[in-house]
Amino acid sequence: MIQDYQQAEKFLADRTAKLGMDFGLERMERVLRKLGNPERSIPCIHIAGSNGKGSTLTFLKHILVAEGYRVGTFTSPYLEKLNEQIMIDEEMISDNKLVELLNYLLPVINESEQKGDYLTAFEVTTILAFLHFKNEQPDILIIETGLGGRLDSTNVIEPLLEIVTSISLEHTNILGNSLGEIATEKAGIIKNGTSVVTGVKDEEALEPLTKQAEKMNAALYTLGKEFKILNRSHPENQEVFTVKWREYLLENLHISMLGSHQVENAALAVISSILLSETYRFSIREESIRKGLASARWKGRFEIVSNQPLIILDGAHNVSGINSLLSTIDDRYPNCDIHILFAALKDKDYTKMIQMIEQKAASITFTEIPLERMNEAEELFKHSRHPHKDVKKDWVEGINEILAKMKDRDMLLVTGSLYFLASIRPYIVNEIIRKS
Numbered sequence: 285m286i287q288d289y290q291q292a293e294k295f296l297a298d299r300t301a302k303l304g305m306d307f308g309l310e311r312m313e314r315v316l317r318k319l320g321n322p323e324r325s326i327p328c329i330h331i332a333g334s335n336g337k338g339s340t341l342t343f344l345k346h347i348l349v350a351e352g353y354r355v356g357t358f359t360s361p362y363l364e365k366l367n368e369q370i371m372i373d374e375e376m377i378s379d380n381k382l383v384e385l386l387n388y389l390l391p392v393i394n395e396s397e398q399k400g401d402y403l404t405a406f407e408v409t410t411i412l413a414f415l416h417f418k419n420e421q422p423d424i425l426i427i428e429t430g431l432g433g434r435l436d437s438t439n440v441i442e443p444l445l446e447i448v449t450s451i452s453l454e455h456t457n458i459l460g461n462s463l464g465e466i467a468t469e470k471a472g473i474i475k476n477g478t479s480v481v482t483g484v485k486d487e488e489a490l491e492p493l494t495k496q497a498e499k500m501n502a503a504l505y506t507l508g509k510e511f512k513i514l515n516r517s518h519p520e521n522q523e524v525f526t527v528k529w530r531e532y533l534l535e536n537l538h539i540s541m542l543g544s545h546q547v548e549n550a551a552l553a554v555i556s557s558i559l560l561s562e563t564y565r566f567s568i569r570e571e572s573i574r575k576g577l578a579s580a581r582w583k584g585r586f587e588i589v590s591n592q593p594l595i596i597l598d599g600a601h602n603v604s605g606i607n608s609l610l611s612t613i614d615d616r617y618p619n620c621d622i623h624i625l626f627a628a629l630k631d632k633d634y635t636k637m638i639q640m641i642e643q644k645a646a647s648i649t650f651t652e653i654p655l656e657r658m659n660e661a662e663e664l665f666k667h668s669r670h671p672h673k674d675v676k677k678d679w680v681e682g683i684n685e686i687l688a689k690m691k692d693r694d695m696l697l698v699t700g701s702l703y704f705l706a707s708i709r710p711y712i713v714n715e716i717i718r719k720s
Contacts, residue, residue, distance in 0.1 A: 289366075307432070315392055319415070323442075327424050327444055329447065333447070337429070339585055346575075347576030348423075351567070354373060356371070358428060364709065372417075372420055389415070410430075424566070435469070439472065443475060446475070446502075448470050448471070449484075463486055468496075470493075471493045476501060478503075481552050481555050505555055523541075534573065542616060545611075545612075553576075554573055583709070584599040584705045593694070594617075597705055599705050619693065623645070623647045623689075625686060628658075641699075642668060647673070661676065
C-alpha cells in the first residue's frame, strides 16, 4: 500500500533501478486489456522525435486550450516533480490522485509479475496517465513517446494524428546506428489512415517516414514541402514568422520560446491544429492559433531564469540539441562571454557535444548528478581540450564559483541533460535568483 507521494516516487525509482528499460508492447497490451483499455477512451495525438517533442506538444496544447478544449498531456522526463508528466491543461495530477491510482494498479502489477510480466517504471507511469485521463475525460490527449516509437510503451494508442519532430543520432545502442534506422523506429508510431506532420528534413531520415505513411495509407505533411516557414525575424525576446499552408498564409505569428528550432516546432503545431479542424471534429480558429502560440512556455528550453546575472537553462541533450542551442545564442547574445556548467548522460555523443560547446565557451565546468546513466564529471573533463576547464563533482559549488567570477556581460549557461536540469533548476530558482 502506497501512503503518500514520497512512497510513490520511491516505488517508481526502485523499479527503474531494478528493471531499467525493457522495450516491447506485449506487457502493456496485456495489462491495459485487463484494465478495460483506458487508452482508447479519448481522441489523441502522438508525438515522437529526437528533439522538440515537448516544445511542439506545448505549442499545440496552448492552441487547443485557447480554443476552449481541455487537453491531457503525457510528457517525460519531468523537471521538478513526477506529477508534471501527467497534466490536464496547466494542472498536474494531484499527489492524492497519483497515490490512489497507483494503489488501484498495484494488484494488477503484482498479478502480472506472478506471470513473468515485469512492468518498468515508465510503463507504470504511462498506465497511470491513461487511467487518470479516463477518469477526468479531457477533450483530447497529446502523448509524447519516451524513447523511439515502435516499441515505446506509449505506442498502444490509436491516434488521429502523429507528429515526428526531428531525427538525429541518439540512443544508437537501442534505436540503430544510422538516421534511417532511427527514423524507422520513430515511424513505428504511424497508424492506419491517420495524418502525419513532420519537421524531418534529411532525406535518409525522411524515407522511412514516407514508406511507413504509404504502407499505412496515412497522409504525410512535411516541413519545406507541404508547408513552409517564411519571413522569420527575431526581435527582442520573441520570434516572428509566417506559415504557408496550401494557398493560405498565417502571417506574423509570435512566440516567446526562442530559436529557429522553436519556430519549426511551432509550425508543426500550427499545421497539426489546422488538420484537426479540416480532417477531424475539432474547430480551431486562427485567433486561437495566434493566442496559443504567444502564450506557450516550456521550462528548461532556452529558459532565461535571470537577466542580472544572465542565467540560461537549456535541456539540450544531444548533438542536434546543442547545435540549436548554440545557434540561438549566436542570434541573441553574440557578444557574451559564456560560462558553461555541463553534465551529460553516458549514452549520448558527449565527446562531440563537448567539442561543440568548446567553440563558444569562455570557460566550461564539468559536473554530475547521482544517476546511473550520468557520466562522471572527471570523464567529461578528460574529453575536453578547452584552456579554461574545471571539474566540480558538487554542482552547487560549480554554480557559485562561476557566478562569483562573472562580469556584467557574462552568461551562465547550464546544459547537457534534462535530467541534470531537473536536479539543479529548483536550487537556481529558489536559492540564487529569489534571494538575489
